[in-house]
Amino acid sequence: MLLNKANQLFQENKLKEAEFHFKAILNSNPENGEALFGLGRIALRLERYDAAVYLLQKACERMPHMLEPLHALADAFNGVNSPNDALTVLEYAKKLASHNPEPHYYLAQHYLTHGELDKAHTTFAHALSIGVYPVTAYILFELVQLGRFDKEHNYVSNLHHLLTQTSNLRLKMVCYYALANSYDALEDTEQAFNYFILANKLQRKLSEFNTxxxxxxxxxxxxxxxxxxxxxxxxxxxxxxxxxxxxxxxxxxxxxxxxxxxxxxxxxxxxxxTSISNNAVAFIEQKTGVAYPQCLAHLTPDLIKKARELYITTLxxxxxxxxxxxxxxxxxxxxxxxxxxxxxxxxxxxxxxxxxxxxxxxxxxxxxxxxxxxxxxxxxxxxxxxxxxxxxxxxxxxxxxxxxxxxxxxxxxxxxxxxxxxxxxxxxxxxxxxxxxxxxxxxxxxxxxxxxxxxxxxxxxxxxxxxxxxxxxxxxx
Structure with a gap:
């Protein structure tokens, strides 16, 4: 029950409250891998990458067959500028679940991030060949973005087929964006614009506020x-x-x-x-008890010095x-x-x-x-x-x-x-x-x-x- 509450708070971006709940779980059960994973994700979101590596390594040790902590650990290693360690983790995840396209997708994303476009394309293509899964929409989207297709060989039929297989609004939206970019590259601007409209309208429904x-x-x-x-x-x-x-x-x-x-x-x-908003501003808000930007009226030399030190740590x-x-x-x-x-x-x-x-x-x-x-x-x-x-x-x-x-x-x-x-x-x-x-x-x-x-x-x-x-x-x- 407490774990569900902590995860819900994390999803709502209420990180302090989520952290409190995850720590409460660890106080009664120090070996709880899911609580360690939760704290690791919070550290990642706050760009506290050293702490994220430590927490997520412990989480992976306690949940050795779970993919999510491994993928998060790879992100943490990238955060501390250790791409080789990230690659090792992602390759291990792929071996752990070789028949699941998700770890292949994350490995391909790593190649893409580091400019290895040929490796990224090959890995995405292999992931696509495994079968239709929720991640397939994102795989097709990235293959379209890479642009290695023409009028005879493309992903349009794959995307239309996937649209018939899912009722998930976000997956449909990703397919619409991919179809739009496909038609754009194939110089069918009318079809492209229609799918861009569909994609934008669907995503607008998921937005919870107005500008x-x-x-x-x-x-x-x-x-x-x-x-x-x-x-x-x-x-x-x-x-x-x-x-x-x-x-x-x-x-x-x-x-x-x-x-x-x-x-x-x-x-x-x-x-x-995001260190300015997530660290410096959050620190000033906490110390003054006043939200940004009103908290600016309560700055003191000491607060300025300490907020500056937080960003210097990021630098x-x-x-x-x-x-x-x-x-x-x-x-x-x-x-x-x-x-x-x-x-x-x-x-x-x-x-x-x-x-x-x-x-x-x-x-x-x-x-x-x-x-x-x-x-x-x-x-x-x-x-x-x-x-x-x-x-x-x-x-x-x-x-x-x-x-x-x-x-x-x-x-x-x-x-x-x-x-x-x-x-x-x-x-x-x-x-x-x-x-x-x-x-x-x-x-x-x-x-x-x-x-x-x-x-x-x-x-x-x-x-x-x-x-x-x-x-x-x-x-x-």
Whole structure:
């Protein structure tokens, strides 16, 4: 009973309450593998990867034939920059359940993350051959994303067949996204757009809020991030590391820019780290007893120092540790004021892209999160407007170190744009930045397929093939 309650709390993202219940189980039964697994998953979600490795290893020892703890342990090893250990765990899981496509899927995802596209394709294809399972929808989706098909040999019939075999709304949605991208690649734009609509509508049903519900939150951010508050930053603060935040809208090219900069000899990256919100903000909220952003009015020098130390701990997980460490979570734009107070030496790169092109990319990509602006063009239009309003607020502070970059300019004139950007960061351009695609650095974002190619401008005008129906959807209420 207690275990069910703990798992339910975890699913609801009530991590503190879930942790309390899992620990209560371990107090009475220290060998309970499921409770250890639960605590390991909480550590993973909070990006406490060392603790996650320890807890999940113990969970796997106590549940030696369970796949979920093994897959979570692989994620934890990746979190501590031990991809070889992650690979060992995933290969073991595959041997443990060789007739189950799920461990093959996770192994293929590992290859994909690390740029081993041929191995990923082969492993996904083998997983598909095992039979029809719930994970089959995701396997087909990834095979479509890899794009190794043509009009004669493709996955359209597989996807239509799977749709007749499942009543699960999420699996149907994934199939719709895969069919849409299949028809897009096969140049049947009418069919493609129809399936994109089906996929978005189905995912919208799974969303539990509306974008307009966020407006009061954004207004509060503006209210509490005053000129006086920003001016209170300790300009004397210096550090051995300069935190660099790539911010903006999703699908604006943040992964591309991150990979380019991370190829520079002075840069490293955390990827899309949630440490600011999950650690620094959560700590301040806990200590003040006040939610963000109202808690900003209760900051003290001691709280600032301790919250800063939490993020420094995250910075030290980067591999290798270099003078500039990137965090490319786009939504960090919501916390620029707090970040600047914690790190007056931080740099912010605001990446923008043509609105219609961004909207099209949002509309045609599957985001695992059921947030309305990821699956509804009118909702995205509103989300984009509140982002622009908040960014205008940040830009109004003369001391805020924000550099604006256009995706279109970046891909059209990469060397010139990078030289100017690196100048803002007090660095010099290096040719190795343009060879980023040759690296095998892990990429877990939606761009993990495309990022292994040289810079190109192929995506700039892609939305125009769908211009008429896209603009019509954008105008709907």
């Amino acid at each position: 307009k519900d966020l407006i009061p939150f954004y207004d509060e951010i503006i209210k509490y991030n005053t000129e006086e508050f920003i001016a209170s930053a300790d300009k004397k603060f210096t550090g051995n590391i300069t935190p660099v935040f790539i911010i903006g809208m999703p699908r604006s090219g943040s992964t591309l820019l991150e990979q380019i900069l991370a190829s520079h000899s002075q840069f490293s990256s955390l990827g899309e780290s 030290k997980t980067a591999s290798p540790i270099r003078p500039f460490i990137i965090n490319k979570l786009p939504s960090n734009y919501q916390s620029l004021g707090l970040i600047y107070i914690l790190f007056p030496n931080a740099k912010f790169i605001n990446l923008s892209r043509n609105f219609n092109a961004t909207a099209f990319s949002i509309f045609t990509n599957y985001f695992a999160e059921n947030e309305p602006y990821f699956c509804s063009l009118p909702e995205f239009k509103l989300y984009h407007s509140v982002y622009e309003k908040l960014m205008s607020h940040w830009h109004s502070f003369k001391g805020m170190p924000i550099y604006d970059v256009s995706y279109e300019d970046l891909v059209s004139n990469p060397k010139e744009q990078l030289t100017q950007l690196l100048g803002f960061l007090n660095c010099h351009f290096e040719e190795r930045c343009l060879a980023f695609y040759k690296q095998k650095t892990p990429v877990t974002t939606l761009s993990k397929h495309a990022i292994r190619q040289p810079i190109n401008n192929a995506a700039i005008a892609k939305w125009e093939r769908y211009k008429t129906p896209l603009l019509k959807l954008l105008e709907e209420n």
